[in-house]
Structure formats: structure tokens, C-alpha cells
Amino acid sequence: MEFIIQKQLFSSLVSDVVKVCPSQSVLPILTGLKIEAGENGVTLTGGNTELFIIKKIPLQVEGETVVQLVEPGQGMVPAKYFAELIKKLPSSIRISIRESKITVSSEEISTKLSGYADDLYPELPDLQGMQTIELPFGKLKEAISQTAFAVAKSDSKPVLTGVHMQVERDRLICTATDSHRLAQAVIPANSSMADNFIIPSKALSELSNLKVPETALIRISKNGQFAVFQCENTVLYSILLEGMYPKTESLLPTEFLTSVVLDAEQLRSGIDRACLFSGEWKHNNVRLEILASDRMKITSKSTEIGELEEVQNILHLDGQLPVQMTFDGKYLLEALKGINSKKIVIGFNGLMKPALIRPDKQHSTLQLLSPLRV
């Protein structure tokens, strides 16, 4: 295999793929980057035990030749060192792999890299004829940012460490819960299938970081043990978490004893300040008190650091008073960060029942948060 390629473009795409390759692995082949060159261009594949990323570089981009194919073929290079080297080379780069001998040259610089004796890279499933759901990348990214933080951090219930994706005919529902809180986002989408699967949160965070325009359409499909995300010249394969995801529909309250409308930015800032005094796990408490219909008091206290008390205006209140509830400050702050709206609504159903937080004018996303018993 041999080809000459434009440095800037190549370096940036190599970095995008290589960042998921481990530096060390029980499967040494995963520390490598697979390069294929042919009439359709250059394809880069890298991955770890949980996900793979493929980037395709056509021979021409916008009428300009970016790859000159000398000899088609494929080979493996050591991912991290190769990416570092490409970054440091000037102008156009010639890459040749013959019998696992790797030569990289540019201008008057020539380098030889040690290759892989064994180049058996994992086979990824074929993408032909799969059923897909299609939606803008930006919308999927937003849904991930609104849910992925709420997955369980411990492995005691493995299915809860992923985000549950329910594909329906006209929408995608993303749900995450660690059993103390639940986050959900619903995105309108065009689907040729109905299915559901659980994606590890790590794969979703890589998916969010893909350098793809927000408006580009992303196609999601399921193939054997993988979920496949295709967008422009990028494909991301993620393993699926096996098991049944708990039924969450019935957990979502639709009626509330008290519901309040608050300024989102002001509340976020207030909870952020209160969290300063709720840093220790035992005292991670932020207390909300509504004694009159126009004022909410936020308090937090740490024996070691100090205490904070502040009062915020309530924009609108329905239902009964008083409300006095204590939440985990960090969870509350994360829930509020998941909501992208100027005003937010919090619905309370008494001391022991979870509160529901959502934007004031739409129902596309919600956060459910259990109170702490104090």
C-alpha cells in the first residue's frame, strides 16, 4: 500500500480516530490504526474494546485532489506514535506499508516505524441494507448532554450504566437513570424501524465529540452486537449493553401538589453557589423552601466550611404551600444544566416523592430527582 496525502486534513482525521485507541491493551492490535487505500480513497479505523471509529477520506474533496493513490492495499500502524509523527510533519506526506514495514516521508524527512507482526484486526459488521433512524447530529448531541450524565456510575446494575434508546416510527427517546434520578429527552426523527437498545455512556461521549456539523444527518442502526452511527464520512460502532432496561414510563408523574416557574439561569447560579457548601458527601444537601408564593429560599450548610442562604423570586406558583425539600446539590445542578430554556418548571409531590424539572414551554426533555431524607 502506498499513497501521498495532504498533511492538514490527514493529521486532523488521524487524531480524531486515534484518540479512541488505547496506548496499551490486552489485545495489542487495538493499539494500532488500520489504514486502507483504494479507488474510493483512504479509510482509517481505530477502536477499543467498546467502540470503533471509521473515517473515510475520498481521493478528492471539493474538486481538489487530497490523496494520490500509488498502490492500493491495507496495513496497520502504531496509532499514538503515527498520529504524533503526522502532526509534526510539514506539507504532503507519503505513506507506504509493505510486509508490515512502514515508511512515512515528507520533503527531506524519512521515518521508519515498527509495525505489527500480526495484522488481524477485528471484523466490523457490514453496513449494507440496515434499517435506520435519521435525525440531525446537533439534536442527538443535545439529547446526549441532557441524559448521559444521569447514568449509574457503579456497575452493580450494568444496564443502568448506559443510555436507553427507544426508536419509534417518528421519534427517538433517550432515557438514563441511576435509580436516584432520571433524565429523558425526546427527539422527532424519521425511522424505518422500531427497536430499543442500551448504549454505554462512554460511546455517547465520543459520539458527541465527533467533528461533524450540527445540521448533518446522523443515521442510527443496530447490527448484531453493535449500534452503528453514520454521519457524513464518519462511522461509529458502539457495543450494546445486554439486559432488560427497567420500565420507566410509569415513574413519571403528570400531576403535582405544587408547581413553580423559576428563572433558569438564576436558579442554576444559586444552586451552584449552594453546592460550594455541600461538597462533602455526607453534607451534600441543598434545601429548597417555599413559604410564600413569590419567594423561594435556598440553603446549604457544611460544618467545616460555612453556610449559605439566599432568596429567589418565584415567577409563578400553582398548588399548595409550604414546600420544604432537600436534594443532593450536585444532582440538582446537573439536572438544571440539562435544561436549555430561560424559564423552568419544578413540580413537587410532597416530601417523599421525586420532583420533576422541565423547560416551561415544551415537553421534549425532563429531569426527575428523588429528595433526600434528612
Next chain:
Amino acid sequence: MEFIIQKQLFSSLVSDVVKVCPSQSVLPILTGLKIEAGENGVTLTGGNTELFIIKKIPLQVEGETVVQLVEPGQGMVPAKYFAELIKKLPSSIRISIRESKITVSSEEISTKLSGYADDLYPELPDLQGMQTIELPFGKLKEAISQTAFAVAKSDSKPVLTGVHMQVERDRLICTATDSHRLAQAVIPANSSMADNFIIPSKALSELSNLKVPETALIRISKNGQFAVFQCENTVLYSILLEGMYPKTESLLPTEFLTSVVLDAEQLRSGIDRACLFSGEWKHNNVRLEILASDRMKITSKSTEIGELEEVQNILHLDGQLPVQMTFDGKYLLEALKGINSKKIVIGFNGLMKPALIRPDKQHSTLQLLSPLRV
């Protein structure tokens, strides 16, 4: 003590001081920030066992009132939490300390912070009537960046862990060496004293990070066990390293067997690439070879990763051929980064003698580097 202060300005200055305060210390008082308020404004003092930073905030800045003094006095606050809190508060902030009870409030937010039972903060020496050397802050910063990296990283010879500053009537000479390499910068300056002292490199790195305009004049003086750096409203006290700094003047060669002029940027990039193959300590070797008067070959090799070879143009050569020398790649790269000039000169004096690297048209800075024996 009580005063009201503008948030933005205060938050930024508090952060600047607090970043040198330790989170934990055998001297708990050092985890605190000392605040003094009086007719001259507010003074913030923070430090650790090696250095102290003082920031002064006048009552008015450019005709605008930034501090409203309610009651003069002084007190201690827990540095890290105080800085975090101030950052998160809106608009103007009221701070009151009475009998080590700290209250911080802003709009409808009120917080109490736990204080220090004992508020005996270390006494810093008075600044009145000291002899000083005066130079632009930007020039000192440049000299630090050209020398501080070359100090010894191990404590076996403590004086070598600092930068030697020689104050003469019309210039300041900064020298650092770890006995394998030596870096020197000379800055013209106005001095009312002649003295020399050794400053720990950590203090110099804090000094470089001070948020002070490059053109502002900085005054350096020595007071007892401290070097004192004064610039605008900031004072930095650094402890001095005790002991005799080795005589370095005689080490600097003035004549060379071979001297070459090279393009600085191209050489830096080449050595940077070569270092990719010299990462392991044992094989940290980058080899320079000059066989003809217009070409220099750079090579490096790692048994595990691979090898690199590149050829660069020599702009000018004086003296004898061939030159074949091996250097520590990392040291060579650091030396080259210390030189801010389009062309650089390297002077060689044979296999066992150090090479001297300097900008082509001025003698204000130089780097001396011992070759490796291979």
C-alpha cells in the same frame, strides 16, 4: 473590618493571590488569605512556605469607586473556599470580619464562612528604603523563560535548583545550570545596587504568571531572607536559596572549531520530530552530522518505535568538518525554544566539548549543552 467591593475586579485579584495558597499545610494559617482594609484600600496577602504575593486594591480605580470602606481592620479567610465563593457571587460584595466571624453577602445572598481561631500570619519585611534594580516586566519574563527550564530537577545540589541573578550597575544576568547544560540571559537595567542571589525556579514561574503589563517596570530588591519583586499594585516575596553558586563565566567558550548558522524554526521542528523517537531515557539521543558545508543530517532511533532521518540546509558554516555529535533530544529542544530569533548559531568544539547555541545577531542569551558520549 467591613467593606463593599466591585465583584469582577475583586474576584480576579483574589484568584491571583489564592493560587499560591496551599489547600493543606503543616502551617494551617497558610491556607488562609489575609485581608486588610483601610484608607489606602484593600490589601490581599497569600503565600506558601516559599513565596508570598500581595495585591493592593485602591479605593478608586481611574476615578471610579471600587471599594467602599465601612470599617477599617484586618482578618483571615479560608483562601480556596473564599475565592470560589467570590467567583460565584453577582455584582457588588459586602465582606465583614468581626472576631474571626466572616460574613460575605451580595444581593439576597448571605453566607457565613468558618474562620481561623488563630490569625497570626507571618510578618513580611518592610519595603521602605530598599535598594533596587529596575527593568521592564516583559524583559524579565523573557529572561526567565530562557533560563528557568535549565535548573537542576534533583535536590542533590540545592543551589542549582534556582536561577542565579547577578545584579550589576547596568544589567541583570540570569543563569541556570544543572551541570549538563547552562542557560543565560542578560538584560540591560537601571540598578542602585550590586548584589547576587539565587531564586527558586518555582517562584520565578509564579512571577512570570503575574497579570502585569509587559511594559510595566518591575523593581527587584533583596531584604533579609527574601527577594522582593514589586510591579504596579503587586508585590511578590520569594525566599532565597542559600549557598555559593558555582562560577560559570569560565565555562563559556568564545572560540569554536566549527560554527553553523541555521533556520531556527526549521531546526526546532526537526529536533521536535526527532524527539518522537527518543522518548525512552536510555535512547534519548538525537544525532547531528555535518559532512558537507551546506547540509546537516538529524537522526534518531528507538528500538521499539522506529527511526527518523532528515536533512536540513545550513545557511552558513565556518571552520572544520566533519561534525558528528549526539545530544539529549529533550535538552536540545528546550535550549532551542529558549531562543527567540529567526536564525541561530551553533558553535562546536569537538566530540567531548559542550556546544554553544545563541541567536545569530545578538549576545543577550545563550545556551550551553554537553554532548552525550555514545
